Amino acid sequence: MTRLRWLAIALLVLSCGTRDRGRAGVERIEFWGLGREGEVVAEMIPDFEKRHPEIDVVVQQIPWTAAHEKLLTAHVGNASPDVAQMGNTWIPEFAAMNALDDLNPFVAQSKTLDARDYFPGIWATNVVGGALYGVPWYVDTRVLFYRSDILAAVGYPNGPRTWAEFAEASRRILAEKRCRFAILMPTNEWEPPVVLAMSNGSTLLTPDGTRGAFRQPQFANAFAYYIDLFHRGYAPSVSNAQIANLYQQFAQGEFAMYITGPWNVGEFRRRLPADMQDKWATAPVPARDAQTPSVSMAGGSSLVVFRASLHKEAARKLIEFLSEPAQQVRFFEVTGDLPARRSAWTAPALVAEPRFPAFRTQLESVRPLPQVPEWEQIATAIYDRGEAAARGTTSVAAAVAELDHRADLLLEKRRWIVSRKRGRS
Amino acid sequence: MKSERRAALLFLAPALVLLTVFFFAPVVAGFALSLTDFDLYTIGDPHNIRLVGFDNYRELIGSSIFWTSFVNTMYFALVGGPLTVAVSLAAALLINAKAARFKALFRTVYFAPVVTTLVAVSIVFKYIYHPRFGMLNRALDTLGLPQPDWLGNPKLAMLAIIILAVWKGFGYTMIIFVAGLQQIPEELYEAARLDGAGAWKQFRHVTLPLLAPTFLFVGIVVAIGQLQIFAEPYVMTRGGPLNKTVTMVMLMYEQGFKFWKMGYAAAVAFVLFLVIGAATLVQLKMQEKR
Numbered sequence: 001m002t003r004l005r006w007l008a009i010a011l012l013v014l015s016c017g018t019r020d021r022g023r024a025g026v027e028r029i030e031f032w033g034l035g036r037e038g039e040v041v042a043e044m045i046p047d048f049e050k051r052h053p054e055i056d057v058v059v060q061q062i063p064w065t066a067a068h069e070k071l072l073t074a075h076v077g078n079a080s081p082d083v084a085q086m087g088n089t090w091i092p093e094f095a096a097m098n099a100l101d102d103l104n105p106f107v108a109q110s111k112t113l114d115a116r117d118y119f120p121g122i123w124a125t126n127v128v129g130g131a132l133y134g135v136p137w138y139v140d141t142r143v144l145f146y147r148s149d150i151l152a153a154v155g156y157p158n159g160p161r162t163w164a165e166f167a168e169a170s171r172r173i174l175a176e177k178r179c180r181f182a183i184l185m186p187t188n189e190w191e192p193p194v195v196l197a198m199s200n201g202s203t204l205l206t207p208d209g210t211r212g213a214f215r216q217p218q219f220a221n222a223f224a225y226y227i228d229l230f231h232r233g234y235a236p237s238v239s240n241a242q243i244a245n246l247y248q249q250f251a252q253g254e255f256a257m258y259i260t261g262p263w264n265v266g267e268f269r270r271r272l273p274a275d276m277q278d279k280w281a282t283a284p285v286p287a288r289d290a291q292t293p294s295v296s297m298a299g300g301s302s303l304v305v306f307r308a309s310l311h312k313e314a315a316r317k318l319i320e321f322l323s324e325p326a327q328q329v330r331f332f333e334v335t336g337d338l339p340a341r342r343s344a345w346t347a348p349a350l351v352a353e354p355r356f357p358a359f360r361t362q363l364e365s366v367r368p369l370p371q372v373p374e375w376e377q378i379a380t381a382i383y384d385r386g387e388a389a390a391r392g393t394t395s396v397a398a399a400v401a402e403l404d405h406r407a408d409l410l411l412e413k414r415r416w417i418v419s420r421k422r423g424r425s
Numbered sequence: 426m427k428s429e430r431r432a433a434l435l436f437l438a439p440a441l442v443l444l445t446v447f448f449f450a451p452v453v454a455g456f457a458l459s460l461t462d463f464d465l466y467t468i469g470d471p472h473n474i475r476l477v478g479f480d481n482y483r484e485l486i487g488s489s490i491f492w493t494s495f496v497n498t499m500y501f502a503l504v505g506g507p508l509t510v511a512v513s514l515a516a517a518l519l520i521n522a523k524a525a526r527f528k529a530l531f532r533t534v535y536f537a538p539v540v541t542t543l544v545a546v547s548i549v550f551k552y553i554y555h556p557r558f559g560m561l562n563r564a565l566d567t568l569g570l571p572q573p574d575w576l577g578n579p580k581l582a583m584l585a586i587i588i589l590a591v592w593k594g595f596g597y598t599m600i601i602f603v604a605g606l607q608q609i610p611e612e613l614y615e616a617a618r619l620d621g622a623g624a625w626k627q628f629r630h631v632t633l634p635l636l637a638p639t640f641l642f643v644g645i646v647v648a649i650g651q652l653q654i655f656a657e658p659y660v661m662t663r664g665g666p667l668n669k670t671v672t673m674v675m676l677m678y679e680q681g682f683k684f685w686k687m688g689y690a691a692a693v694a695f696v697l698f699l700v701i702g703a704a705t706l707v708q709l710k711m712q713e714k715r
Contacts, residue, residue: 069682076468093685098469188665239665242577244555373465377684387667417466417473 028056029311031318032071032084035064037138037301040334041085041322048321055314075099075306082309083318085137088125088302093373095128101305102131106316113323117341121298121366128371134302135319136340138331140261141296141366142195143358145268147256148281150178159257159283161294163196163225166257166286170234173256181236183229184246184255187387188239190379191297192259197222198295198367199288205407209372210415212407214400222288223386223400230390237390247271250280259285261299265355266336282358284365298366300340338363374410381406459691468685481692491693493668494676495700497583501672502651502704505587509647510640513595517602518628532603536596543593547660550589551576554661576662579669586657586670594650598643605639606632641712648704652697673697 033041038061045057060081062070068090074080075097086094094100107113115123118136126134146159154172156165170182185192197204202218205211213219229235236255243249250258251272258264268280284294303322305315321327328344331337338359339345350356369375385399394402459481466473485491516535520528538546553560554575562572575585609632617627655674658664664671673693681690 072682072685093465096465096469188663238577239663242556242574242666244552244558248558374684384668387665391667393667413462413464413466413473416475 025054026056027054027311027314028058029083029309029314029318030058030060030081032060032062032074032081034062034067034085034087034301036335037085037331037337038062040331043334044322044327044330048318051321052314052317055317057318072097075308078308080306080308082311083303083305083315085301086134086304088122088134088136088298088300089369089375091126091133091302091304092128092371092375094304095131095133096373099307100133101307101309101312102133103135103305103316103319104132107132107135110316110320112320117343119298119340119342119363119366121368122300122340122363125298125300125368125371126302134304135323137301137303137322138328138335138337139340139363140263140299140301140338141359141362142191142259142261142285142299143296143362144283144285145258145260145264146281146283147179147250147253147279149279150253150256153178159281160286161283162289163199163286164289167225167229167232167234170229170257171232174233179253179256181255182234183257183259184243184250185226185229185235185259186240186243187237187390188383190383190386193223193226193382193386194369194379195259195285195296196226198297199285199292201288201292203370205370205372205378205411208418209370210411210418212378212404212411214403214407220396220400223389224396226386227389227396227399231392235390237387239387251276262338262359263336265353268355280355282355284358284362293365294362296362296366298368300338372411372414374407374414377410378403378407381410455691455694458688459695461688463686463688465685477688481689482696484689485692485696490668490671490676491696494671494673497669497671498652498654498673498700500583501587501590501654502648504584505590505654506644506647506651508587509591509595509598509651510643512591513598513643514602516595516599517606518632520599521603521606532600535599538593539596541593543656544660546593547589547657550585551661554585577666579667582662582666582670586654586661589657589661590651590654594647598647601639601643602636605636609635637712641708644708645705648708649701652701652704673700 031041031045032038038059042059042061045059049055049057068087071080071084071086071090071094075094080099091100107115113135119139122136122139126132126136144159148157148159150173151157151159151169154169154176156169160166160169166183173179173182194204197219200218200222202216202222203213204219206213214223230237246258247268249255250268265282269277272280285296287294303319305312305319309315322331323341325339325341325344328339328341329347329349332339332344332347333349338356339347339350344350345360370378372378381403385394385403388394389396389399460476460478461467462475462477462481464473519525520531520535525531552558554562556562556572556574556577559575561575565572573581576582613631613635614627617631622630653674654672655678658670658672659675659678662670664675674697677690677693677697680686680693
């Protein structure tokens with residue numbers, strides 16, 4: 001009996017201890033970081049807490065694969081963190097759920113945050129209906145990775161700059177049997193056709209985001225160009241799942257060009273053999289022609305504050321801290337994630353890597369993806385129809401018509417809400 | 426009489442309460458959900474919900490991806506199910522045979538895949554199936570046989586997944602068959618032998634009829650498991666190539682947790698529930714006929 005009572009007391013003491021470390025006047029905030037970023041941010045927190053002894057940050061690390069679902073369920077279940085990292089393409093979704101706090105007033109009065117220091121296309125991904133729901137943390141876009149030895153041999157030492165050059169370089173690579181394929185564009189990735197369409201001036205959806213704009217020539221012509229790269233045999237119709245070792249295949253000359261993101265700079269450096277290291281480079285994605293700019297998509301992660309948070313002031317202080325150029329540089333050095341602020345791009349580690357300038361150039365001309373919660377499903381339809389057209393089971397005309405049809409179906413609810421709002425106002 | 430009834434109710438109460446709270450209520454709520462267009466917008470503003478009747482079901486039945494997933498799931502179940510049963514029965518017979526040596530060892534070896542982690546095994550098989558560097562095609566190469574792109578070829582991808590699923594699952598049903606075989610009295614075989622029955626006739630007229638209840642159990646368990654296939658294609662192909670490996674559960678998961686279309690996902694769940702119910706019923710009826 002007495003032993004049981006002691007056990008109960010011990011448990012009570014322990015539970016008190018974990019709930020409140022006993023520091024009076026300390027405000028506790030919860031931060032959710034995703035994947036590797038969540039790990040790294042935990043190492044940066046002690047510095048923040050030293051500067052703000054009145055704030056105690058608890059970092060929860062969430063794996064990327066489960067992050068989207070976890071954040072959604074946390075909001076629905078009233079268990080959202082105070083501040084979190086969020087893929088900036090998810091922001092429209094969480095804005096539709098009314099989950100996030102508008103940061104406009106905070107940024108306006110902040111002494112260290114300066115909207116003009118950020119890439120405009122990236123900043124725009126955080127703005128939905130005039131409200132600012134996130135501050136960019138690190139950025140991501142797609143550029144062209146290529147084998148510089150092979151591209152130099154076919155006459156494009158700096159990579160192809162236009163669609164015509166892209167196709168001509170591919171033709172020569174195959175004609176001169178330099179690679180098995182010229183380009184790798186996995187058929188389960190919607191990014192390559194979308195980036196090409198953006199370069200061609202497509203908005204993908206109508207401006208109010210209630211219908212698809214896939215039959216419009218801006219998209220349809222880009223899509224036809226993309227499909228043609230498969231039909232001419234320049235690109236293999238394989239999905240990501242069929243590529244067991246991308247880096248080995250790139251080194252062995254299976255393909256010479258690949259449209260992908262900044263994380264692959266680190267991967268290529270780590271995984272390509274040493275004699276390959278001076279034989280690869282990056283360039284902005286090919287522009288439609290010499291007169292138009294090369295356009296790519298705005299990706300990356302933002303820092304958001306949840307509307308339900310009771311510690312918004314402290315949460316904002318953490319965002320200010322993580323957005324300081326010095327912290328951005330430190331974060332880049334550990335993770336390889338590209339800084340969101342231009343002033344952080346002078347960091348020696350960024351300047352030293354010759355594959356980053358292409359990203360820097362590209363980031364000045366990125367555009368947000370359509371800011372509707374249904375975008376991901378529409379994007380799935382794009383690669384689904386792209387795969388079918390690449391394999392020849394449907395025509396380009398039928399594919400874009402089907403895309404408009406599917407997008408219109410997916411956006412039905414949005415049209416209903418938009419029309420209801422118009423009726424009310 | 427009355428008090429007996431009360432006592433019965435009292436004893437049943439815990440089970441009934443649990444069933445109501447954890448089974449009947451969620452099923453009813455799930456069905457109600459499937460009649461609405463509950464989605465992201467509804468979470469943002471509860472007014473953003475419409476009662477849509479059977480629209481979700483209608484949309485589901487009208488969508489090509491649903492039928493693709495239905496056909497894929499059926500293909501997987503109708504090929505993979507009987508194959509699992511056949512392989513596990515064969516393995517059980519071998520292990521149970523009098524002439525067999527090292528029975529415990531083989532039982533463990535055949536059962537080992539069951540306790541491996543499905544996701545890890547799926548990743549390993551992805552490597553085995555790789556068209557150029559995979560173990561399987563290397564072996565086919567040395568034998569001078571053609572080397573297909575197992576997971577990339579729309580005609581082969583599901584078959585490749587079936588092979589993995591059979592390998593992973595047959596050990597479990599094998600153990601049940603072994604238990605069933607061991608319950609058949611030795612005297613019956615002896616009597617059959619005295620009547621002049623050979624090995625095949627003993628199997629056909631003694632083993633098979635007496636295994637009937639085991640068959641029913643195995644058949645239902647395998648069918649339910651097979652119709653809910655998800656992890657293998659999710660890890661190995663993500664539903665590709667050309668949607669040839671999208672299954673019904675994968676469709677439900679994507680609609681529900683990726684796109685948060687809860688009403689639509691609930692409708693998928695109910696259709697799957699009906700399919701599994703029908704499959705179980707068919708097997709029960711077949712058993713009755715015998």
